[in-house]
Amino acid sequence: MPLNPIVLNKFREWRLDAVKFVEEVLLVNKPHIKISTQQREFLEALPHQKRISIRSGHGTGKDASASWAILWFLTTRVYAKVVCTAPTARQLNDILWSEISKWIRESAIQEEFVVQRDKIFNKNASKEWWARAVSPSVRADPADQAETLAGFHGDHLLIIIDEASGVEDPVFIPIEGALTQEDNRVMLIGNPTKNKGYFHDTQFHPEIRKQWYRLHWDSRDSENVKSDYPSYMANKYGVDSNVFRIRVAGEPPLEDERTLIPLHWAEQCIGKEMEISDEEPIYLGCDIARYGEDRSIILPRHGLRILPWLTFQGMNTITLAGHIMQTYTEVNAEGCGIDVIGVGAGVADYLRKQRMPGLFDVNVSWASSDPLKYALLRDELWWRIRENCMYGYYSFPDIKLPGETLSIGQELANELSSPHYEFNKNGAVKVESKKDMKKRGIASPNIADSLGITEFFYSYSTKIFRKQVVVNKSKHNYPRPSINSARKRIRGTNNWMTV
Numbered sequence: 001m002p003l004n005p006i007v008l009n010k011f012r013e014w015r016l017d018a019v020k021f022v023e024e025v026l027l028v029n030k031p032h033i034k035i036s037t038q039q040r041e042f043l044e045a046l047p048h049q050k051r052i053s054i055r056s057g058h059g060t061g062k063d064a065s066a067s068w069a070i071l072w073f074l075t076t077r078v079y080a081k082v083v084c085t086a087p088t089a090r091q092l093n094d095i096l097w098s099e100i101s102k103w104i105r106e107s108a109i110q111e112e113f114v115v116q117r118d119k120i121f122n123k124n125a126s127k128e129w130w131a132r133a134v135s136p137s138v139r140a141d142p143a144d145q146a147e148t149l150a151g152f153h154g155d156h157l158l159i160i161i162d163e164a165s166g167v168e169d170p171v172f173i174p175i176e177g178a179l180t181q182e183d184n185r186v187m188l189i190g191n192p193t194k195n196k197g198y199f200h201d202t203q204f205h206p207e208i209r210k211q212w213y214r215l216h217w218d219s220r221d222s223e224n225v226k227s228d229y230p231s232y233m234a235n236k237y238g239v240d241s242n243v244f245r246i247r248v249a250g251e252p253p254l255e256d257e258r259t260l261i262p263l264h265w266a267e268q269c270i271g272k273e274m275e276i277s278d279e280e281p282i283y284l285g286c287d288i289a290r291y292g293e294d295r296s297i298i299l300p301r302h303g304l305r306i307l308p309w310l311t312f313q314g315m316n317t318i319t320l321a322g323h324i325m326q327t328y329t330e331v332n333a334e335g336c337g338i339d340v341i342g343v344g345a346g347v348a349d350y351l352r353k354q355r356m357p358g359l360f361d362v363n364v365s366w367a368s369s370d371p372l373k374y375a376l377l378r379d380e381l382w383w384r385i386r387e388n389c390m391y392g393y394y395s396f397p398d399i400k401l402p403g404e405t406l407s408i409g410q411e412l413a414n415e416l417s418s419p420h421y422e423f424n425k426n427g428a429v430k431v432e433s434k435k436d437m438k439k440r441g442i443a444s445p446n447i448a449d450s451l452g453i454t455e456f457f458y459s460y461s462t463k464i465f466r467k468q469v470v471v472n473k474s475k476h477n478y479p480r481p482s483i484n485s486a487r488k489r490i491r492g493t494n495n496w497m498t499v
Contacts, residue, residue, distance in 0.1 A: 015076035018043040022068050025075065029106040036223045039065050042215055046072065049213040050179065053164075053202035054189040057219030057250040059229060059405045062189050066160055067100045069187055070131050074120070075109055077156040077183070082120075082131035085159075087166035089135040090271040090398065093117060096162050097133055136171050157184045164188040164199040165252075166267065172198040192252040193264040200252055219248045229405050236414075238441040243414045247406070258420035260382060260431060265389040266413035271398030276303040281465040283335035283358070285453030286324055287446045288344035289313070296320055299450035300331045301458075304388070305395040307331065308408060309447060317346040325356060335465035337362045337453045358465050362456050364449075368428075375430045381452035382419070382431045388455075389416060415445035 014021035019040060027033055035043065039061055045052065046069055056062045066084075074080050086092045101115050113120050122129035152159070152174075159175060161167055175186055188199055201208045203216075219225045230248050237243040242253035242263055253263060280303035287297045299309035310327060312320060324347070328336055335358035338348045348361050364378035374380035388394050396409035406414070419432040419442075434444045457464060 011076050014072070016047050018046040018068070018072050021072045021076065025108040026068060026071060026103050028108050034223070036061055038215070038217045038222055039068075039224075043068065045213055045215075050185050051202075051212045052185075052187045052215070053199070053212045054187075054215040054217060055192045055199075055203050055250050055252075056189065056217035057222075057225075057246075057248045058191065058410075059219055059225040060217040060222040060250075061224040062217065063096055063099045063162070064103070066096060066162055066187070066189055067103050070100060070120075070158070070160060071103060071107075071109065073156070073158040073185075074113065074122070074129070074131055079125060079128045079154070080156040080158070081129075081152065081154040082158045082160065083152045084131060084133050084162065085135060085167065085171065086162040087136070087268070088271065088273075089133075090273065091163055092133040092135050094271075094398075096160075100131075136168065152178055153180070155181050155183060157181065159186040161186070161188045161190075161199075163190040165190045165193045165197065166264065167199070169198050191246050192250065193246055193267055195252040195255055204252075216250055218250050226405065235441075236443040237418060241418065241442065243417060247410075247414070256420075258422065259417065260419050260421040261386050261389050261416045263413060263417040265386075265392075266396075266416040267410070268392045269389060269394040270396045270407065270409035270413060272392065272395040274303075274305060274395050276305050279462055279466075281334040281461055282307070282331050283333050283454065283457060283461060283465050284324065284328060284331075284337065285450040285456075286336065286338045286344070286347070287450040287453065288317075288320065288339055288342070288347050289444075289446065294444045295446045297446045297450040298324055298327050299447065299454065300327065300333060301451075301454040304393050304458075306397060306412070306451065306454075308397045308399055309450065311447075317343055318350060321347045321350045321354075324351065325354065328356065334358050335360065335457065335461070337456055339364060339449065339453055341365065360457070360464075362453050364452070371428060372426065373428055375424050375426075375428045377456075378452065379421075379429045379431045381455045382421075382448075383429055384455045384458075385416065385448070385451060412447050412451070415448040416451075418442050418445055418448075 014025070019035065022035060022043060042052070042054065042065055054062065054065075070082050070084065073082055084092060084096060086096065097115075097117070100120065104110050104113060104115060113122055114126070118133040120131040157178060159178060161172075178184060179186060188202060190199065192200065192203070194200055202212045203209060203214055220230045233244050233248050242256070242259065245251040246253060246263060282300055282302045285299045285301060289296045296312045296315060297309055300307040310323065312323065324336065327333070336351075336356065337360045338344050338351075340348050340361040340363050345361070348359065351359055364376065364381065366377040368374035368377050368380040370380075374383060396412050398407050398409045400407040419437060421429055421431045424430045438444065
């Protein structure tokens with residue numbers, strides 16, 4: 001393919017200087033955007049390193065850096081090929097690919113490349129000069145997952161693995177086989193959510209780490225991170241917590257057998273795509289606080305999908321009850337559970353006077369369905385959440401509010417990973433109380449507790465909340481029981497919860 005000599009000389013110049021490429025090509029119309037010190041160190045190393053591994057806290061600009069690397073490689077090599085993967089298709093398409101699109105717009109190369117949902121290609125060589133998004137199948141066995149990056153070869157090949165800590169180890173197997181040519185490279189980047197695995201080894205294994213150019217981006221050292229973010233995370237979770245280590249310090253979690261739900265279990269549920277049966281009702285879980293630092297949460301749930309929740313602070317019971325009723329109507333809910341310990345009882349009483357349908361009192365200090373396994377109902381509900389997170393059954397919303405560093409799904413995952421647990425003298429599970437968490441400097445997990453309220457109903461939500469007869473295709477028709485009969489069962493031993 002004939003190239004303009006002036007352009008060709010620029011290609012050679014940019015190929016050896018990724019910082020100049022970003023400044024002259026991608027930021028040429030964005031003078032307000034500056035390359036951070038951490039990003040500059042990465043860009044300076046990019047032309048000279050075959051294997052790069054970056055562990056990072058949040059907000060440091062790692063997705064921007066990955067996008068810059070992809071566009072630098074595509075622009076400075078004729079017939080270049082870039083293969084990108086991440087734990088889920090959502091992370092590729094909604095995060096990395098949208099980031100790439102943003103940097104191409106108004107850049108000096110916007111007329112050279114076409115951006116599609118899962119592919120970017122040069123207009124003059126669409127089949128030979130491209131970047132592709134390839135996501136592993138979360139349901140595939142290890143052998144099939146190993147095929148994710150298999151079969152990609154070329155003289156100029158770059159492999160980008162985003163959120164690398166969340167990618168299963170079999171996906172990494174073909175990497176070394178793909179790095180056979182001089183200009184074949186790989187870049188791993190992400191939050192270190194695990195303390196083992198391929199990505200962890202590239203940073204910490206005494207021998208493997210020697211083969212990698214390693215970078216560590218602490219959010220506290222980044223010009224891209226708002227100054228109040230580390231302080232907020234320290235105050236809420238404690239500087240010694242795994243949440244702070246991963247989200248801010250860019251360090252892997254410490255091994256702690258007392259942790260009830262490891263953060264990476266909860267993170268795998270964020271943005272998970274799933275279909276919910278029309279037979280599943282929508283219902284609310286409400287954790288109530290009045291004044292002080294604690295927040296009141298109104299959390300809607302549809303099957304295993306958790307919908308965006310509302311948060312209130314410093315609100316009286318009557319006003320809060322009004323918001324619950326409004327939310328109930330807006331999401332077309334058919335039931336609502338309220339934690340009636342403390343001020344929650346007043347909210348429930350007011351809603352009952354207003355004849356709110358499908359309203360249930362839930363007291364997490366009640367006995368569990370099996371006292372030999374769980375000390376109290378609260379412990380049972382948290383354990384159920386633990387199992388759902390472990391297997392990735394939930395879908396948490398992946399929505400980032402304006403001005404926030406974390407998505408609301410990440411905020412929920414943080415809370416779920418905060419409490420410890422132990423076993424009492426009878427061998428039953430006992431989850432750390434809010435009081436004890438506060439002694440450790442950890443804020444009350446109000447969102448997670450609201451999820452626990454919904455877990456109280458999940459197994460039998462169809463029979464409790466549905467207003468009509470629901471067809472269970474495998475067995476029978478179940479008419480909805482009366483509110484009184486259902487409440488009577490809930491107030492008892494809770495044996496009805498056992499599946």
